[in-house]
Amino acid sequence: xxxxxxxxxTPPGLHxxxxxxxxxPTDSLISLARACGGSAVTxxxxxxxxxxCINKPAGKGHASHMKNFLKKxxxxxxxxxxxxxxxxxxxxxxxxxxxxxxxxIIGNARACKCISFLFPDGCFELPTCPKSRxxxxxxxxxxxxxxxxxxxxxxxSSLFLSEFVLSFPDIFSGKSCFEVGSGVGLAGICLAHAKAxxxxxxxxxxxSLANMKLNxxxxxxxxxxxxxxxxxxxxxxxxxxxxxxxxxxxxxxxxFMPDIILGADVIYDPSCLPHLVRVLAIxxxxxxxxxxxxxxxxxxxxxxxxxxxxxxxxxxxxxLSDSNAVSDGKCINECGGKxxxxxxxxxxSREHPVAYIASVIRNIGTFNYFLALADEANLRITDQxxxxxxxxxxxxxxxxxxxxxxxFTVLSK
Numbered sequence: 001x002x003x004x005x006x007x008x009x010t011p012p013g014l015h016x017x018x019x020x021x022x023x024x025p026t027d028s029l030i031s032l033a034r035a036c037g038g039s040a041v042t043x044x045x046x047x048x049x050x051x052x053c054i055n056k057p058a059g060k061g062h063a064s065h066m067k068n069f070l071k072k073x074x075x076x077x078x079x080x081x082x083x084x085x086x087x088x089x090x091x092x093x094x095x096x097x098x099x100x101x102x103x104x105i106i107g108n109a110r111a112c113k114c115i116s117f118l119f120p121d122g123c124f125e126l127p128t129c130p131k132s133r134x135x136x137x138x139x140x141x142x143x144x145x146x147x148x149x150x151x152x153x154x155x156x157s158s159l160f161l162s163e164f165v166l167s168f169p170d171i172f173s174g175k176s177c178f179e180v181g182s183g184v185g186l187a188g189i190c191l192a193h194a195k196a197x198x199x200x201x202x203x204x205x206x207x208s209l210a211n212m213k214l215n216x217x218x219x220x221x222x223x224x225x226x227x228x229x230x231x232x233x234x235x236x237x238x239x240x241x242x243x244x245x246x247x248x249x250x251x252x253x254x255x256f257m258p259d260i261i262l263g264a265d266v267i268y269d270p271s272c273l274p275h276l277v278r279v280l281a282i283x284x285x286x287x288x289x290x291x292x293x294x295x296x297x298x299x300x301x302x303x304x305x306x307x308x309x310x311x312x313x314x315x316x317x318x319x320l321s322d323s324n325a326v327s328d329g330k331c332i333n334e335c336g337g338k339x340x341x342x343x344x345x346x347x348x349s350r351e352h353p354v355a356y357i358a359s360v361i362r363n364i365g366t367f368n369y370f371l372a373l374a375d376e377a378n379l380r381i382t383d384q385x386x387x388x389x390x391x392x393x394x395x396x397x398x399x400x401x402x403x404x405x406x407x408f409t410v411l412s413k
Contacts, residue, residue, distance in 0.1 A: 006048045012036045013048060014118065014134075015396035020053040021114035021136075023065050026072045028398040033073070041077050046085045049073070054091060062111035062143060067095040109143045110152065110211070112218075115159075115186065117166055117393040127173065128166045128193050135166070135193065138218045139184050140211055151183050151208030157265040157358040158183060159394060160405040162190040164358065167390035169194035171260070178202070178258035180245070180279060181266045185212040188238055189219050191262075200256055202243035213240050245275035253282045261355035261410075267370045268362065274373060281377040284353055284412045355410035356384075378413045 006013040016032040024032075030041070037045040054066070070092040077084045117135040119126065124133065142152035165172055165187060172194040182188055182201035191199045201216075203209045213223050222237045261283050266276055361367045374381050384407045394400055 006036055006044065008048075008052045009132075009134075011395075013052070016049070017052050018116040018118065019396045019398070020049075020069075021116065022397065023062070023111060023113045024397060025399050026065075026069045029069055030072055030076050031398065032396065033076075040080060041073065041082065043083060043085065046073075046077065046088060050085060050087050055087075062109070063095060063098075064109075064143070065111070067092070070095065110140050111143055112138055113141050113154065114138045115154070115162075115394075116396075117163070117190075118395060119166075119393060120391060120395075123167075123391055126167070126169060127195065128169045128190070137186060137189055139186060139215050140218065141184055151181075151203060151205045152211045154184055154186065155265045156400055156402075157360055157405050158186050159397070159400055160390065160402060160407070161187045161262060161264040161356070161358040163390040163393045164356070164388065164407065165190040165194050165262075166393060168388065172196045175259040176200075176256075177260045177262060178256055178283065179262040179264075180243070180276065181263055182212055182240075183208060183264070185215045185238075185240075187262055187264060188212075189216065189221065192219075192221055192238060196260075198258070199238045200241060200258065201238060202241045204242070204244035206242060209240060209242055216240070243279075245272060245279050248275075248279055248282075250282050253279065256283070257353075258283065259353050261353065263355065263357045263359075265359055266357065267359045267367060270366050270369055273366070273370050277370070277373040277377050277379070280355055280374075280410055281379060281412075284355060284379065284410065352411065357408045357410060358405055359408070360404050361406060374410065380411050380413050382409045382411070383407075384409050 008014060008017045012032065012035045016029070016036055019029055019032050033041045033045055033049065036048065054070075070088060074084050074088060074092060115137045117137070119129040119133040119135070123129050128135070139154065140152075141154055142150075172191055174195065174197050176198040177188075177191050177196040178200045179187055179191075180202055182203050185201055188199050188201040201212060203212060216223050216238055223240045224237050261280065263276075267273065359367075371381060385405075388407055392402070
């Protein structure tokens with residue numbers, strides 16, 4: 001089928017181009033290239049890659065990624081006794097002559113990735129769906145996710161939260177939305193497309209905040225920092241705020257009082273959780289009954305607790321490899337009896353704001369600590385993963401494992 005004509009606007013050509021622009025791992029790109037050629041990277045597929053990926057202005061990605069992709073592409077073709085396009089050889093030779101491996105990724109190297117949200121059949125009526133059924137979001141991101149530049153990286157939960165916003169725009173349309181730990185700003189950009197009445201993005205890292213503002217500009221969104229700018233009510237305006245959780249004051253947070261709070265992969269560091277829960281409690285109108293959170297608390301006794309449910313009992317401390325360990329029915333803290341229940345959220349007014357938290361549960365002890373702190377703060381955690389399942393808007397992104405991500409709502413009791 002692919003040999004009869006690849007189209008960059010329809011699968012499988014669309015998936016290959018989208019994966020290339022989002023800088024998917026080279027193995028994923030080769031897999032998609034094979035799919036375009038009916039299991040082989042033919043000359044036709046190579047020509048398509050050259051014309052619609054490598055030789056396009058948007059395809060002039062980071063040298064390291066481009067060099068690795070070209071190398072694997074050439075090896076893939078040669079290992080199957082195929083003919084490699086001369087253009088691909090020439091481009092790879094140019095990278096070999098111009099860059100040494102050690103020079104390709106240095107320090108906090110950044111690259112522009114384009115995340116393409118592809119709306120499937122049945123989603124055309126969504127207000128967030130463009131006529132082309134493709135929403136492309138350019139983002140400047142870090143290439144060193146694990147080298148101290150995590151706030152400028154795109155994390156799986158951020159992708160999931162963005163899919164959620166675009167899949168359920170009625171939840172966010174006309175609402176004041178406030179995100180904690182906004183990182184590259186992807187969810188905030190999607191909130192603007194969902195026509196939230198106000199979008200406030202926050203981060204506790206100044207480097208991440210500067211990068212976030214750049215990404216908003218790349219997506220034709222204006223940022224404001226003072227009351228006069230806010231008064232203009234520009235529909236494409238987003239507020240960016242430096243907000244370390246540990247120093248955020250109740251007075252400062254009460255100035256915002258959003259309808260909806262969002263967060264992606266914010267449940268990861270036990271030392272930060274008391275501050276995070278305090279911020280959530282204030283924004284959700286519950287600050288009087290969490291003295292231990294304000295003091296910092298002692299979570300050591302909770303780290304050996306287990307999260308159990310009717311299907312998977314006794315999930316051990318450490319990596320939670322089975323996503324069902326916090327799923328159907330309820331997840332109960334073995335010692336404290338705290339529980340989260342699957343239930344559809346009811347429509348709530350400003351008097352009852354709600355938080356949506358998307359997270360990968362990497363350590364069950366850390367997650368149970370979050371549950372305990374939330375319980376002390378009179379916050380109720382509800383697992384909405386199966387109730388509010390977003391559309392699969394990133395079908396080409398093989399590196400993105402949606403099954404590992406949980407979606408929770410947080411409400412005041």
